[in-house]
Amino acid sequence: MAKTPKILVVDDERIFRESLLAWFEEDGYDVDAADCGEDGLKLFEKGKYDVILLDMKMPGMSGIELLAKIKEIEPEAIVIMITAFASVQTAIKALKDGAFDYITKPVDPDELAHLVDKALRQKTLTEENVELKKQLDEIVKPDNLVGDSPEMKKILDLVQTVAATDTTVLVRGESGVGKELVAKAIHLNSERKYFPMVTVNCGALAETLLESELFGHEKGAFTGARHKRKGKFEMADNGTIFLDEIGTVSPKMQVELLRVLESKQFTRVGGNDTVTSNFRVIAATNEPLEDRVKEGKFREDLYYRLNVFNVFIPPLRDRPEDIPALAEFFRHKFASAMNKKIEKISPAAMDFLKSYEWRGNVRELENAIERAVVVGKGDAIEVEDLPFHTRGERADDAENETSLADVEKRHIHKVLLRNEWNISRSAKTLGVDRATLYNKIEKYGLKKPDAQ
Amino acid sequence: MRINVAPIRFANSELTKRVVETLGRVFRFPVDTAALELDLDAAFSKERNQYYSTKLIADALGKTGDLEGKVLMLVDFDLYVPVFTFLFGEAQLEGKHSIVSVCRLHEEFYTGKTDDEALFQRTMKEALHELGHNFGLVHCKDWNCVMHTSRGVEEIDVKGAYYCDRCAERVPGFVKSAAV
Numbered sequence: 001m002a003k004t005p006k007i008l009v010v011d012d013e014r015i016f017r018e019s020l021l022a023w024f025e026e027d028g029y030d031v032d033a034a035d036c037g038e039d040g041l042k043l044f045e046k047g048k049y050d051v052i053l054l055d056m057k058m059p060g061m062s063g064i065e066l067l068a069k070i071k072e073i074e075p076e077a078i079v080i081m082i083t084a085f086a087s088v089q090t091a092i093k094a095l096k097d098g099a100f101d102y103i104t105k106p107v108d109p110d111e112l113a114h115l116v117d118k119a120l121r122q123k124t125l126t127e128e129n130v131e132l133k134k135q136l137d138e139i140v141k142p143d144n145l146v147g148d149s150p151e152m153k154k155i156l157d158l159v160q161t162v163a164a165t166d167t168t169v170l171v172r173g174e175s176g177v178g179k180e181l182v183a184k185a186i187h188l189n190s191e192r193k194y195f196p197m198v199t200v201n202c203g204a205l206a207e208t209l210l211e212s213e214l215f216g217h218e219k220g221a222f223t224g225a226r227h228k229r230k231g232k233f234e235m236a237d238n239g240t241i242f243l244d245e246i247g248t249v250s251p252k253m254q255v256e257l258l259r260v261l262e263s264k265q266f267t268r269v270g271g272n273d274t275v276t277s278n279f280r281v282i283a284a285t286n287e288p289l290e291d292r293v294k295e296g297k298f299r300e301d302l303y304y305r306l307n308v309f310n311v312f313i314p315p316l317r318d319r320p321e322d323i324p325a326l327a328e329f330f331r332h333k334f335a336s337a338m339n340k341k342i343e344k345i346s347p348a349a350m351d352f353l354k355s356y357e358w359r360g361n362v363r364e365l366e367n368a369i370e371r372a373v374v375v376g377k378g379d380a381i382e383v384e385d386l387p388f389h390t391r392g393e394r395a396d397d398a399e400n401e402t403s404l405a406d407v408e409k410r411h412i413h414k415v416l417l418r419n420e421w422n423i424s425r426s427a428k429t430l431g432v433d434r435a436t437l438y439n440k441i442e443k444y445g446l447k448k449p450d451a452q
Numbered sequence: 453m454r455i456n457v458a459p460i461r462f463a464n465s466e467l468t469k470r471v472v473e474t475l476g477r478v479f480r481f482p483v484d485t486a487a488l489e490l491d492l493d494a495a496f497s498k499e500r501n502q503y504y505s506t507k508l509i510a511d512a513l514g515k516t517g518d519l520e521g522k523v524l525m526l527v528d529f530d531l532y533v534p535v536f537t538f539l540f541g542e543a544q545l546e547g548k549h550s551i552v553s554v555c556r557l558h559e560e561f562y563t564g565k566t567d568d569e570a571l572f573q574r575t576m577k578e579a580l581h582e583l584g585h586n587f588g589l590v591h592c593k594d595w596n597c598v599m600h601t602s603r604g605v606e607e608i609d610v611k612g613a614y615y616c617d618r619c620a621e622r623v624p625g626f627v628k629s630a631a632v
């Protein structure tokens with residue numbers, strides 16, 4: 001078993017002691033408390049503590065006296081002093097006497113948490129880190145990054161490769177293909193997984209708001225700014241910032257972004273202090289950025305800064321082998337969420353799903369299955385349960401009217417091309433035996449292109 | 453098991469309704485509102501213009517003996533305990549009672565702009581978080597998990613909206629797949 005960090009709280013006031021105790025317990029620490037300096041010293045001599053919190057003013061042995069005794073026994077002990085008033089003089093004396101830091105009552109929970117984090121990091125609790133790693137190592141990929149196609153395997157390979165580095169990544173692909181999932185997979189497989197991935201949807205924000213959103217603001221920075229707030233870049237410290245729909249950012253913001261990406265420094269809106277943040281950038285776009293650069297709408301320097309490592313996610317229609325796994329995944333997800341006993345997708349419905357064009361990609365498939373689960377009555381999803389089947393709201397009607405045979409022909413042809421007419425591989429992809437595939441090739445008159 | 457949501461001087465009935473509905477979807481047991489009257493004056497600090505949350509929980513303890521399951525109190529005023537400047541909420545670890553304040557979950561508190569959707573998302577996260585403590589969970593290191601600690605509203609926004617698999621195992625009746 002890994003070691004849980006141990007904390008000692010010494011405070012004569014019961015209500016302070018008890019709330020600190022409860023607060024640390026909720027944080028998963030092992031906490032002991034004493035109500036006077038003498039008892040605190042006894043506990044300290046018996047147990048090993050990673051962090052010790054001492055109230056400065058106590059009857060009998062004061063916090064300062066106890067600090068001196070503790071430091072005598074264990075010079076490396078990490079002690080945080082708590083003072084009722086911001087008595088700078090005493091606090092400075094405590095720091096000179098070897099206290100790690102001090103905080104003022106009432107304590108800002110944010111400040112205390114940061115202090116204890118900092119203290120524990122200084123102690124480098126290796127055992128705790130091992131436990132943390134073990135806990136997080138299980139998060140390998142977001143579970144809906146599903147698929148067995150060669151394209152998806154290639155993407156997962158790229159994710160593994162780039163996750164091990166700290167390189168800026170540009171994820172490209174049509175809307176709905178799952179660009180955020182790929183970003184998340186990179187983040188969760190990187191050293192930064194212990195810190196958050198912060199998502200910014202650049203397209204959804206007005207320019208004025210985007211600035212405060214990204215860089216934060218100070219209290220009173222604008223009308224209504226009653227409290228300071230950290231921005232997304234600050235929140236992504238040690239983690240990853242995911243800039244979605246980067247192609248929609250205004251020229252003014254492009255300049256600002258470039259500056260922050262290069263310097264990793266910024267100031268909050270209405271503030272003077274420089275904030276430094278150590279973030280990794282993953283950006284995503286469904287736009288042809290190269291064209292935007294040529295048109296003068298997207299800065300070339302920003303383009304090069306972002307386009308260091310490229311991950312392209314092909315549209316779902318180009319990797320139909322992924323459809324069954326995805327459809328099954330969504331069926332299971334929605335059926336159990338709605339507590340419905342829909343245990344499979346009928347072969348006819350699956351054929352239909354496999355032949356559909358999926359202009360809206362994975363997201364459209366997910367919505368279709370969700371609706372099918374809602375309206376489904378039996379234990380399987382049937383063709384009639386699929387929304388577009390009855391509504392016929394497809395954009396291109398010509399395609400909509402193609403027969404199932406046409407769809408099958410087109411699909412087989414596509415699979416053959418992708419597998420370079422390797423019959424075994426194509427048959428496997430299509431889920432039929434080789435004889436069946438030969439029959440279909442003959443039936444539809446499909447021909448292998450002449451080898452050049 | 454059941455969850456009783458008790459709005460305490462909580463005017464936003466639309467928000468209460470949404471929270472009860474959503475909790476009802478993510479848990480496999482009944483979630484409903486419950487009437488509860490607390491002695492607010494006794495918990496009010498004139499000096500700090502805040503309410504002492506541990507006192508409110510202690511008061512609720514003696515008034516909810518007939519309620520089965522958990523009691524989640526929703527308030528719109530600011531909470532404190534003497535050692536801290538404020539709290540988003542408080543819960544008894546492995547206990548029956550918890551309290552969530554939406555005071556600092558309002559977008560107005562920071563930017564002056566109303567954002568009902570943000571308020572709802574934050575309230576849901578804090579409700580699930582405090583209930584998690586009631587079910588015996590401590591803070592989780594996974595940022596995708598609602599049991600991650602939140603030091604500020606920014607962190608509430610960043611962390612996940614539901615329990616991670618590991619935490620979910622300890623929450624009875626939590627429907628992971630309803631968390632969409």
Ligand SMILES: [Zn+2]
Nearest residue numbers: 026581591601
């Ligand atoms: Zn908590």
Ligand SMILES: [Zn+2]
Nearest residue numbers: 592597616619
């Ligand atoms: Zn968790």
